[in-house]
Amino acid sequence: MESARCYINGIGILSPQRTFVNTEFLEEVTNYNTNILTCITPDFKTYISPVQLRRLSRMLRIGMTAATICLKDAGIQVPDGIVTSTGYGFLDETEKFLKELLERKETQLTPTYFIQGTYNALAGLVALSVKCTGYNNTYVSKGFAFENALHDCMLRLLANNDLNLLLGSYDESAGVQYIAGLRERQFKKEPTNSLDIFKNKTVGCIQGEGSAFFDLSGQPSPSTWCSVEGLKLFYLPESAEELGEGISSFLKKHNISETDIDVVISGMSGDSSRDQVFEQLEKILFIQTPRVYFKHLCGEYCTATSFGMWLASSILKKQFVPEVVKASSTRFPDQIQTVLLINHYLNRNYSILLLKRYS
Amino acid sequence: MTQRVFITGFGVITSIGNNTAANFQSLVHQRCGFGELSILDTIHQSDIPSCEIKLHDEELKKMADVGAGIGYTRTALLGLIALREAIHSSGLTKKELQLSGLLSATTTGGIREFERHYYDLIDLSKEGSFAQYADTANPGEHCERLADEVGIKGYIGTISTACSSSANAIIEGAQLIRNGLLNVAICGGSEALSKFTINGFNSLMIVDSEHCRPFDNTRKGLNLGEGAAYIVLESEESVMRKSKTPIAELKGFGNANDAYHQTASSPEGTGALDAMKLALSSANVSPSDIDYINAHGTATENNDLSEGIGIQKLFGEKAPSFSSTKPYTGHTLAAAGSIEAVYCLLGLQHQMIWPNLNFQHQMPEVSIAPVRELKQQVRMKHLLSNSFGFGGNTSSLLLASV
Numbered sequence: 001m002e003s004a005r006c007y008i009n010g011i012g013i014l015s016p017q018r019t020f021v022n023t024e025f026l027e028e029v030t031n032y033n034t035n036i037l038t039c040i041t042p043d044f045k046t047y048i049s050p051v052q053l054r055r056l057s058r059m060l061r062i063g064m065t066a067a068t069i070c071l072k073d074a075g076i077q078v079p080d081g082i083v084t085s086t087g088y089g090f091l092d093e094t095e096k097f098l099k100e101l102l103e104r105k106e107t108q109l110t111p112t113y114f115i116q117g118t119y120n121a122l123a124g125l126v127a128l129s130v131k132c133t134g135y136n137n138t139y140v141s142k143g144f145a146f147e148n149a150l151h152d153c154m155l156r157l158l159a160n161n162d163l164n165l166l167l168g169s170y171d172e173s174a175g176v177q178y179i180a181g182l183r184e185r186q187f188k189k190e191p192t193n194s195l196d197i198f199k200n201k202t203v204g205c206i207q208g209e210g211s212a213f214f215d216l217s218g219q220p221s222p223s224t225w226c227s228v229e230g231l232k233l234f235y236l237p238e239s240a241e242e243l244g245e246g247i248s249s250f251l252k253k254h255n256i257s258e259t260d261i262d263v264v265i266s267g268m269s270g271d272s273s274r275d276q277v278f279e280q281l282e283k284i285l286f287i288q289t290p291r292v293y294f295k296h297l298c299g300e301y302c303t304a305t306s307f308g309m310w311l312a313s314s315i316l317k318k319q320f321v322p323e324v325v326k327a328s329s330t331r332f333p334d335q336i337q338t339v340l341l342i343n344h345y346l347n348r349n350y351s352i353l354l355l356k357r358y359s
Numbered sequence: 360m361t362q363r364v365f366i367t368g369f370g371v372i373t374s375i376g377n378n379t380a381a382n383f384q385s386l387v388h389q390r391c392g393f394g395e396l397s398i399l400d401t402i403h404q405s406d407i408p409s410c411e412i413k414l415h416d417e418e419l420k421k422m423a424d425v426g427a428g429i430g431y432t433r434t435a436l437l438g439l440i441a442l443r444e445a446i447h448s449s450g451l452t453k454k455e456l457q458l459s460g461l462l463s464a465t466t467t468g469g470i471r472e473f474e475r476h477y478y479d480l481i482d483l484s485k486e487g488s489f490a491q492y493a494d495t496a497n498p499g500e501h502c503e504r505l506a507d508e509v510g511i512k513g514y515i516g517t518i519s520t521a522c523s524s525s526a527n528a529i530i531e532g533a534q535l536i537r538n539g540l541l542n543v544a545i546c547g548g549s550e551a552l553s554k555f556t557i558n559g560f561n562s563l564m565i566v567d568s569e570h571c572r573p574f575d576n577t578r579k580g581l582n583l584g585e586g587a588a589y590i591v592l593e594s595e596e597s598v599m600r601k602s603k604t605p606i607a608e609l610k611g612f613g614n615a616n617d618a619y620h621q622t623a624s625s626p627e628g629t630g631a632l633d634a635m636k637l638a639l640s641s642a643n644v645s646p647s648d649i650d651y652i653n654a655h656g657t658a659t660e661n662n663d664l665s666e667g668i669g670i671q672k673l674f675g676e677k678a679p680s681f682s683s684t685k686p687y688t689g690h691t692l693a694a695a696g697s698i699e700a701v702y703c704l705l706g707l708q709h710q711m712i713w714p715n716l717n718f719q720h721q722m723p724e725v726s727i728a729p730v731r732e733l734k735q736q737v738r739m740k741h742l743l744s745n746s747f748g749f750g751g752n753t754s755s756l757l758l759a760s761v
Contacts, residue, residue: 082616087497087499088496088497088498089498089519091496094470094496094555097555097558097559098470098473098474098477098555099477101474101554101555101558102474102477102478105402106401106402106403106554106558107402109558109559109561109562110562111559111562111563111622114555114558114559114562114563115563115621115622115749118466118519118521118749118750119466119498119519119520119521120519120520120521120748120749120750120752121621121749121750123520123750123752124616124621124749124750124751124752125621125750127616127618127750127751128618128619128620128621128751131618132616132618133615133616133617133618133629133630133633134615134616135614135615135616136520136614136615136616136750136751136752137518137520137527137531137614137752138518138519138520138750139516139517139518139519140465140468140498140499140517140518140519141499141502141515141516141517141518142497142499142500142503142517144499144515144516145499145516145517148516148531152531152534155534155535155538155540156534158538176481176496177496179480179481179483180480180481180493180494180496181493181494182483183480183483183490183493184493184494233514233515235506235512235514235515236507236512302499348503
């Protein structure tokens with residue numbers, strides 16, 4: 001496959017940190033001590049009309065706001081297509097409908113929660129709001145959903161580089177997922193300070209959430225943040241060595257050597273039982289490369305790679321690495337040209353993403 | 360240089376048959392799966408008849424060859440049965456499978472199991488065999504399970520765009536092959552009936568308690584159904600290397616959005632028209648070349664009006680033969696796109712056009728009418744298969760004989 005030119009020309013992101021103002025960059029940092037991180041949100045009225053606002057669930061408001069900020073940042077009114085991604089969808093709404101159904105013994109149900117619990121509800125809502133009749137798709141592939149969606153966009157840009165595609169993610173800290181997840185030791189049982197999850201690692205991660213939107217185009221614009229050069233997915237690698245070899249051949253394919261990478265952004269989750277491949281990998285690859293972690297800020301969720309992609313884009317655009325994300329004592333370079341984002345979800349879904357500075 | 364995409368195998372399970380041969384026989388003899396529910400535990404067993412597969416999960420586990428099948432949801436079981444048939448019919452080897460992609464679609468994943476064990480699952484003081492279903496509210500769970508079971512590692516993705524989901528899974532698989540990222544992509548969807556789905560659609564008041572009547576003026580709504588189907592897509596290079604004779608070519612596809620209403624299609628049929636137009640243009644085929652359309656035809660007032668108008672706008676008075684096969688299988692939601700693509704392929708192989716059952720009264724808004732009787736010995740070159748869904752999603756696949 002040829003490499004697609006893929007520029008990030010706009011971003012909007014709501015997360016458990018104050019990230020909805022694009023001119024700010026992690027100046028304030030919030031610590032959570034409940035293992036459940038929830039989004040810091042702006043006044044929704046600024047972004048969503050009052051009529052629409054009343055009808056929307058919390059997560060639809062968050063997603064719609066992120067999409068609106070992104071389009072404004074990109075200076076785009078109507079994108080040519082919308083591709084969203086989520087691991088668990090609108091699980092709160094799904095649970096509300098399910099509970100009503102069980103409590104009322106399948107009688108007297110209203111469809112609102114059912115409709116708003118549909119995985120493609122956000123992609124449909126955004127399309128409807130901006131009257132986008134173009135390509136529309138939604139991926140729900142656990143820890144690969146965002147990567148699949150990004151991949152889809154990159155292939156579409158390869159076929160037509162004039163397109164502007166709106167790529168989005170959303171996942172919520174749903175109570176029911178937290179409880180069900182505890183059964184598989186997916187989440188930590190003991191209350192932990194989110195900012196300390198890498199200090200004394202314990203079993204399980206902390207639950208995060210967020211919604212991030214990116215305007216992607218084959219053409220740069222005055223608002224370009226950076227470019228996405230390549231993406232690769234690895235499903236269930238058997239060892240750190242296998243993953244390392246995969247990363248090395250990916251870099252080779254992109255004519256890049258290990259030392260060309262200025263910063264590695266790692267989706268280490270703080271879960272002592274599932275981070276082992278990443279811990280091993282740090283001893284094999286990029287030993288000297290300055291390293292950044294981010295899941296102490298956003299928590300773990302299926303589409304957390306999108307938070308990582310925002311972080312990478314911000315570092316490349318602003319040429320600045322906030323102290324709170326630095327994970328190695330290595331000196332960070334003055335000029336950051338190339339960033340590699342590597343992520344894993346529950347030690348099953350691994351992905352790597354190569355991003356470059358645009359100037 | 361993009362690769363052409365061929366279809367080299369498929370597998371299907373629905374309320375009218377557990378495999379391809381049984382589905383074919385039912386289509387030929389116009390046997391439908393519509394009737395009272397008896398497997399799903401719901402208060403609506405008799406007042407919302409649906410198209411249910413009359414096999415209990417234990418029987419499905421045997422068919423799917425998964426032993427005790429710990430953690431298997433009905434969605435995963437149906438999916439695995441269709442997937443195994445698809446793999447077998449294409450003759451894929453273990454090594455090929457490892458490098459293959461799996462693109463699967465669902466609207467609710469394992470919500471059937473989740474709703475059954477909900478109170479136990481959220482009470483952490485309880486322990487028991489229900490715990491195997493802890494992650495079944497996740498829609499991507501079934502896809503990873505299927506990939507792990509048959510040994511697919513090349514690429515995996517789950518798609519959920521309501522009732523157009525598996526058509527979009529097929530489109531994404533085709534895109535990955537066209538760009539040389541995969542040689543083989545197995546694409547489709549699986550959907551099990553659940554209380555969640557039945558009550559959800561019932562609350563929207565678009566379910567007909569009688570047998571559905573697509574494109575008929577007296578239509579009152581859809582019948583729900585369950586099933587799964589997967590199609591094996593292979594690159595031109597792969598087909599040639601193995602000297603395989605493909606079943607058909609996936610020549611084009613279109614995906615658009617109606618952007619009209621969260622759960623309704625536009626009365627102008629904009630999205631339907633756009634999707635079909637895109638499918639034609641991507642295949643470089645003109646409307647007059649189309650021999651048959653397998654319509655989405657859910658039998659809701661809204662869909663059939665919108666789709667009928669869309670078809671008429673695109674083809675004028677000379678609309679090709681078209682029919683909805685929803686009266687046979689019910690609306691199988693995420694699986695509908697791939698099940699109906701399989702029915703198109705069966706039609707192509709046997710030179711048959713499946714009649715649109717239960718059509719009697721012409722809709723006054725359009726002058727076109729669906730095929731009412733089984734047509735045989737019809738030589739077809741190009742077929743369209745439509746799938747539309749909530750959220751304004753519209754997709755159309757263009758299949759061509761080889």
